[in-house]
Amino acid sequence: MVQTNGHADPEALIRLDGLKKHYPVLKGIVFQKTVGVVKAVDGVSFSIPEGQTYSLVGESGCGKTTTSRQILMVEPPTEGEIYYQGTAMNKFTSEQRKDFHSSVQAVFQDPWSSLNPRMRVDAIVSEPLITHQNLTKEEVKKQVGELLEVVGLHAFHADRYPHEFSGGQRQRIAIARALSTRPKLMVLDEPVSALDVSIRAQILNLLKELQQTYNLSYLLIAHNLATVRYMSHRVGVMYLGKIIEEANPQDLFGNPLHPYTKALISASLPAHPNLQREEIVLTGEVPSPLNPPDGCTFHPRCPVAFEPCNTDIPVMQEVTPGHIVNCHLFTGAEATSSAAAAS
Amino acid sequence: MQEDPVLKVEDLRTHFFTRSGVVKAVDGISFEVGRGETLGIVGESGSGKSMTAWSILGLVPQPAGKIVGGKIMYLGEDLLQKDESEMREIRGKGICMVMQDPLTSLNPVFTIGNQLIESLKMDNKDSKPTLIQKATQLLANVRIPAPESRLSVFPHQMSGGMRQRVVGAIAMARSPNVLIADEPTTSLDATIQLQYLQLLKEIQAETGAAILFITHDFGVVARMCDRVAVMYAGKIVEQASVLELFDNPQHPYTEALLKSVPDLNEDVDFLPSIEGQPPTLDDLPEGCSFAPRCPYAFDKCNVYPGESSVGEDHVASCWRLDGAN
Amino acid sequence: MATADTVLAQPSGTSSIWKKIQDLRLPWFPIAILSIIVFLAIFAPLVAPADPKKNDILQRLNPPFQTTENLLGTDGLGKDVLSRLIFGARTIMKVTLPSMVVAILVGTTVGLVAGYAGKWVDSLLMRITDAVMGFPSILVALLIVSLVGTGLVPVLIAVTATTWARFARMIRGEVLSNRDRDFVTLARISGVSPAMIIWRHLFPNVVNTLMVITSITVGQVILLVASLSFLGLGLKPGEPAWGVMVAEGRNYINGNGWWLSLFPGIIITVVVMAFNLLGDWLRDFLDPKLRRSR
Numbered sequence: 001m002v003q004t005n006g007h008a009d010p011e012a013l014i015r016l017d018g019l020k021k022h023y024p025v026l027k028g029i030v031f032q033k034t035v036g037v038v039k040a041v042d043g044v045s046f047s048i049p050e051g052q053t054y055s056l057v058g059e060s061g062c063g064k065t066t067t068s069r070q071i072l073m074v075e076p077p078t079e080g081e082i083y084y085q086g087t088a089m090n091k092f093t094s095e096q097r098k099d100f101h102s103s104v105q106a107v108f109q110d111p112w113s114s115l116n117p118r119m120r121v122d123a124i125v126s127e128p129l130i131t132h133q134n135l136t137k138e139e140v141k142k143q144v145g146e147l148l149e150v151v152g153l154h155a156f157h158a159d160r161y162p163h164e165f166s167g168g169q170r171q172r173i174a175i176a177r178a179l180s181t182r183p184k185l186m187v188l189d190e191p192v193s194a195l196d197v198s199i200r201a202q203i204l205n206l207l208k209e210l211q212q213t214y215n216l217s218y219l220l221i222a223h224n225l226a227t228v229r230y231m232s233h234r235v236g237v238m239y240l241g242k243i244i245e246e247a248n249p250q251d252l253f254g255n256p257l258h259p260y261t262k263a264l265i266s267a268s269l270p271a272h273p274n275l276q277r278e279e280i281v282l283t284g285e286v287p288s289p290l291n292p293p294d295g296c297t298f299h300p301r302c303p304v305a306f307e308p309c310n311t312d313i314p315v316m317q318e319v320t321p322g323h324i325v326n327c328h329l330f331t332g333a334e335a336t337s338s339a340a341a342a343s
Numbered sequence: 344m345q346e347d348p349v350l351k352v353e354d355l356r357t358h359f360f361t362r363s364g365v366v367k368a369v370d371g372i373s374f375e376v377g378r379g380e381t382l383g384i385v386g387e388s389g390s391g392k393s394m395t396a397w398s399i400l401g402l403v404p405q406p407a408g409k410i411v412g413g414k415i416m417y418l419g420e421d422l423l424q425k426d427e428s429e430m431r432e433i434r435g436k437g438i439c440m441v442m443q444d445p446l447t448s449l450n451p452v453f454t455i456g457n458q459l460i461e462s463l464k465m466d467n468k469d470s471k472p473t474l475i476q477k478a479t480q481l482l483a484n485v486r487i488p489a490p491e492s493r494l495s496v497f498p499h500q501m502s503g504g505m506r507q508r509v510v511g512a513i514a515m516a517r518s519p520n521v522l523i524a525d526e527p528t529t530s531l532d533a534t535i536q537l538q539y540l541q542l543l544k545e546i547q548a549e550t551g552a553a554i555l556f557i558t559h560d561f562g563v564v565a566r567m568c569d570r571v572a573v574m575y576a577g578k579i580v581e582q583a584s585v586l587e588l589f590d591n592p593q594h595p596y597t598e599a600l601l602k603s604v605p606d607l608n609e610d611v612d613f614l615p616s617i618e619g620q621p622p623t624l625d626d627l628p629e630g631c632s633f634a635p636r637c638p639y640a641f642d643k644c645n646v647y648p649g650e651s652s653v654g655e656d657h658v659a660s661c662w663r664l665d666g667a668n
Numbered sequence: 669m670a671t672a673d674t675v676l677a678q679p680s681g682t683s684s685i686w687k688k689i690q691d692l693r694l695p696w697f698p699i700a701i702l703s704i705i706v707f708l709a710i711f712a713p714l715v716a717p718a719d720p721k722k723n724d725i726l727q728r729l730n731p732p733f734q735t736t737e738n739l740l741g742t743d744g745l746g747k748d749v750l751s752r753l754i755f756g757a758r759t760i761m762k763v764t765l766p767s768m769v770v771a772i773l774v775g776t777t778v779g780l781v782a783g784y785a786g787k788w789v790d791s792l793l794m795r796i797t798d799a800v801m802g803f804p805s806i807l808v809a810l811l812i813v814s815l816v817g818t819g820l821v822p823v824l825i826a827v828t829a830t831t832w833a834r835f836a837r838m839i840r841g842e843v844l845s846n847r848d849r850d851f852v853t854l855a856r857i858s859g860v861s862p863a864m865i866i867w868r869h870l871f872p873n874v875v876n877t878l879m880v881i882t883s884i885t886v887g888q889v890i891l892l893v894a895s896l897s898f899l900g901l902g903l904k905p906g907e908p909a910w911g912v913m914v915a916e917g918r919n920y921i922n923g924n925g926w927w928l929s930l931f932p933g934i935i936i937t938v939v940v941m942a943f944n945l946l947g948d949w950l951r952d953f954l955d956p957k958l959r960r961s962r
Contacts, residue, residue, distance in 0.1 A: 059532035060503075072857045101859025113850040118872040118956055124851075127868070128858035161956035166620045167388075174854075181858075196387040197559050201603035201616030208613075223533060226605040230614060253607055267533040269562025271606050273585045276566070281541065282534050285502050 011086075012047035013184055013217050014071060019044045019080035021066050025290065038289050040066040042241035043080070046234075048185065051211065053218040055228045057264070058238035061286055064221045067238075068187045071219065072106055073097075102132040105178035109190035111170035115162040121148075121173055122158035129180040147176040152206060168199035172206070179210065185217045192227065204230060225268045229253055237261050240289055240297045243316075247323035257325040259302050296328060304329070347419065348375035349520050349553040350399070350438075355413035357391075357398045366624045368394040370577035371413070376521070376553040383568035383585070384557045385600075387621045390574040392557045396523045399555075400438060401430040418520065436466065439519040443526040445506035449498040455482075455509050456494025462516040481512040485542060504535035508542065518550055525557045540567055561604055565589065570656075573597050576622050576632035578647075583657035593659040595637045631662070639663060695949040701942035708757040716751035720908040723747060729920070732927045741927045743913070744920065749931060755908035756932070760939070763820060763909075764889050767827035768882070774828070775835025776878060780866050782836065783843025790840070797836045805830035809896050823896055827889055838881050842874040875954055879947040887940035910936050 020043055025036040041063040048054040056064040070077050073089065082089045084100060092100060105128065108114050115124055122144045129135065129143060145155030151172040162170055171191065178186050191207065192200040204227065210216060222228050228235055229249045236246040237258065245258040256262045263280040270276055282301045287293060293300050299309035308314075308328045317330045357369040369391045376382045386392040397403050398410055401422065415422040417437065422430065442448055450458060459478040460471075467474060475494065482490035485508040498506055507527055514522060524543070528536040544567065547554055556567055564571055564585060572582040573594065581594040592598040599617045619636040622628070628635055630645035637644070643662040651664040708715060717737065724746035732741035732749070740749040782793040800808075809826035816822045846852065847870070855865050894911020910932040917928030952958050 059534060074853065074856060098859060101857070104857075106854060106857050108850045108854065110850055114854060116851040116869055116873075118954070119868070120956075123868075127855065127860065131858060131860050131864070163957045168620055177854075177858075196621055197561075198387060198600055198603060198617040199620060201605075201614040202618075204605070205614055205616055224605075225533075226607040229607055229609075230605040230611065250610065263534055265607070267537040268607055269537075269560070270565045271562065271604070271608070272589050273565040279537060279541070281538055285504065285535075286532065 011049070013050045013085060014219070015047040015083040016067070016071070017045050017081045017083070019067065019070060019082060020078045021063075021070060021075070022078045036290055039241050039292060040289055041070065041077075042292075044238070044241070044243055045080075046236050046243065046246060048217050048219060049233075050184065050217055051215040052233040053211065053220050053231050055220040055222060055232040055235045056238055057222060057225065057228055057235060059223070059264075059286055061240070061289055062238040063241040063289070064238050065189060068106075068189055068219060068221055071185075072104060072187055073100065098132065102128065102181040103183050104185045104187070105181065105183040106187040106189065107171070107174050107178050107191050110194050111167045111174060112194075114174045115170055117162055119162075120158070121160050121162065124162070124173060125158070125177045125180055127180075128177060132181055143180065144176075147180055148173075150179065150210070151176045152202075166199075167195050168203060171195060171203055175203075175206065175210070179214070182214065183216070185219065187219045187221075189221045190223070191220075193222070193224070200227075207231070225253070225265060226271075237264065240287065240292050242297070242326065244298065244327065245323075245325045251320065251323045255320075255323075257319055257323070257330065258327050259304055259329075260298050263303075296326075346378065348377045348416075349418060350555070351375040351414075351416040352395075352399070353414040353416065355395070355398060355415065356411045357394055357403055357408060358411050359408045361407055361625070364625050367577050367627070368408070368624060369398060372572075372574070372577075372579045373413075374572050374579065374582060376555055378520075378553055379547060379551045380570070381547065381554040381556055381568045383564040383571040384555065384574060385559065385561070385564055385571060386557075386574035387559055389576060389621050389624055391577040391624075392574050393525055395574075396440060396525050396555070396557060399521075399523065400434055400440060401425075401427075402434075435462070435519070436517045437519055438521040438523065439514040439517070440523040440525060441507075441510050441514050441527045443529050445503065445510045446498065448510045449506060451498055454495050454497055455501070456496075459494070459509075459513055459516060462513045466517055481516055482509070484515070484546070485509070485512045486538075487512075502535075504531055504539065507531060507539055511539075511543070511546070515546055515550070515552075519552060521553045521555065522547075523555045523557070526559070528563065529558075529560075543567070561589075561601065573600075576627055577624065578632070578660070580633065580661070581657075581659040583654075583659075587654060587657045591654070591657070593653045593657070593664060594633075594661050595639050595663075596633045597659075599638070631660075692953070693949075695945050698942040698946040698949070701938060702946070705757045705760065705939060708754050709761040712755045712758055716748075716754040718748040718751040720747060720751040720755040729924050732931075740931050743916065743928050744925065749913075749927065752908040752913060753910070753931060753935060756910045756913065756935075759893075759907065759909040760890070763823055763827070763893055764886070767824050767831065768886065768889055770824075770828045771831035771885075772835055772878070772882065775832035776839050776871075776874075778832070778836040779839025779841075780843055780870060780874070783840040784847060784862060784866050784870060793836070794840065797833045797840075800829065800833040801837070803830070805892055806895065806899065809899075823893060826896060827892055830892070831885060831889060834885070835878070835881055838877055839874050842877045843870050846870055846873045872954070876951050879951045883940070883944040883947040886943045887936065890936055890940075 019041055021041040023038040023040060024034040025038060026032040027035045044063070044067055046054060056067060058064050069075050071082060076090070087096065089100070122141070125144050125147055126140050130140060144158050148155055148157055153169060153172055153176070162173070165173065188207065192203050195203060207218070208231065211218060218231070220228065220231055232249050234246065234248055235252050236243045237260065238244070239260050245252065245256070245261045252261065253265060256265055263282050266278060266280040280303060287300065295308070295310045295312055296314050299305040302309065306328070312328070314326050314328045314331055316324050316326050318324045319330055352375065353373050354371050355369055356367070356371055359366040359368055372395065374382060384392045384395060394403070399415055399422065403410060410423060413423070417433065422433070456475070456478055459481055460474045463474050463477055467477070469477070478494060479490045482493055487493055487505060487508055501509070528539055531539060540563070543554070546552070556563070558564060568585050570582070570584050571588045572579045573596065574580070575596050581588070581592065581597045588597065589601065592601055599615070602615045603617060605611070605614055617636050622632055630647050634640040634644040648660045648662045648665060650658045650660050652658050653664060724742070727738070727742050727746040728744055730738050730742040732739065738748050738750070740753070742748055778793055778797065782790045805826070808830050812826045812829065813822050816825065852865060852869050855869055890911050893909060894915050897907065897909055897912045913932035914929045914936070917925060917932070920926070920928050
């Protein structure tokens, strides 16, 4: 089987290569000593092409949010590179850095804390715009009005305050703000989890339309697998700071390879009472990234762990075109028989 | 002959009297749950599902809130006729509740063991060593590994999933007849949620408790519930067995809600959504509260429809079901 | 395109000016009190019945409400209490207010910068703040007076120097709790400069705390000026200042001069309360949630 280290497509809008983010654990009050390392992100590589959605799924502590914060330049990586339009981000000139900030925006999970309660909607929506461009008041007002209409609100909402809106509407305001600088990439961190069920479809549909209209790329972080399937072109499953499987949604959900992916899918509750899935219940808790297990970090909870799993770290393999997985079941001699069993 | 339901709510009304008017948080709902049965109450914000739970426990926030009508029959007796000391007897022993956030359900300054024993002490006059043993057993019942060592642990030292199980243990400590679960798994990871729900089912099988499961997640409903009541703006708009609800939803809200949830096993280009947003309870329209968002609304909808029986054990409130339009 | 229902109807037309003023629900009591104080400060020589510094031993310790000449009585050296109260308003304007304003400006800036910048900047600024807070104000005043001499300006400096620190500390605390809120992170992601983030996002959200601390501090500053003057470190003896009057009156509380501490005490209380109420109103006024919709 062919070894790959992620889809290092140099043409992609955003490309991550071996990204690591380690947080030192310090002890002591005056003189601090490093007693451990939290490997929140431990070697992540993937790429997002223009106009497409790449989703990161995984449970709490897997590192998906930390990865997104690296991409947004909120924190610098410990190791590895992130390339934006072919240029390494840590080599940005200040011009490029400024341009980056207007090209990459974000929408977060909580519509209540995403908007400054003391700012009017027009100020909120136009802030990225006025930071990057010199426009007259009339031009700003016009653009704000258009943005609000595009996200399904009305121009006269501009002089209201956030608390006058419902959760779904606030999320629309957040999206309007993110769109204001005509970005190329939007990081969507659980964009609908905090919204009522009947509103979620509205917002997801809006995001899909916007993607088509403006050729936007999305990095979607979500725990709801059905949402991920609806929105994504490509999905990466993370566990303890690493991507353990990556494929397009049809292949990933139709033919999951990694035992963790299978467990995750089975944990997704059924869409109908008669569709009870075979439930793979993992034993134990999600281990802390402070003290990850040796070898394959998933092995203590893995229902099919075998000999190399507790000592050797598996390498990414491309099992079928476009479907890569990080698991000993697919390395070496095991690979052929497992691949046959999986199909 | 079916035995009597453990909990039977009849035409419950809980209203809030505020400066801007009366908010009818719960406006005439009726349902029942039997031994060993799980009834799901599905709704979104403002539907009144949580307030229903508080009303049953007699913990409606006062002075603004008041139960203004109806009956809550628990084991044949009307809870609304009981005074506070009688309700205190029932709370925690007969009817128990677990809530969404285990961090706020547990007292951060007391150990797990301490809180379990406090709960046990209410029914048991046992000596300390016996109580400790019982507490350990309770933790083992909720599948917490090495339970003896967990008694001296503080809530913040445990993971979310464990905490939720401890809350469950405390709730089950007194073998309640009714367990009200208000979105207990919303903040848990998927794999942990599954463990927890399975655990809940096992406990129910062992103790025969009736479970009232409040949720907004149809996946949970499909997994856990025998019967379902769908709430909207303070009223139950449809009630049926779980299979009936999924296969044959009659109320436009239920139908639209089910269709708007994406499916893990299918690819669709477009997700049908419901227009507008859930109503604010102080500004309800005349007549059917769902009408402003309903694709089938017509002129009759400005009067609230009565309940129509749609099949065996399946009722819904919609004018479309009331004979010819 | 999916449309969302409108939450509120379209804004209505303009209403009359009077209605707008009514809507503001101005706090009339504090405004009245503070206007009176300002008025007295400006027009003191015209309003006061007597010279506040003129001693008249023969008239000492006259009780209040006996004559129209000394409506509120006289003090231990025969000075007219009412006139001193009126001129005391000037001291407030000359000393208390300016030192408060400077303390607020300095303290808030330090707090905002320390809270947002974090790391060594925060550590450095907070060590300085802690050091200043650790010194009793009297000592600081002594230090300043020994460098600059006595008088109004040193008192001003001394008061400012000891008061700014508490603002810095509390504002920094507020900034820390607001700094990781999503909308701040989103502003950073959008490339907004730190100065703008502090100004647009952090400052408006710490204003509440600022109001509260200011209200609490006004009374303390008045008394601080009094203690400093009492020790001879500030105003010359005989200068009319409410705090000084309270302090001077303490010898006479139990008997032949009960009114000497009482009246200035009352006026201090009323002024502090006025600031409190004004602060409350301002806090509500700035809170978008509490504004009536237009």
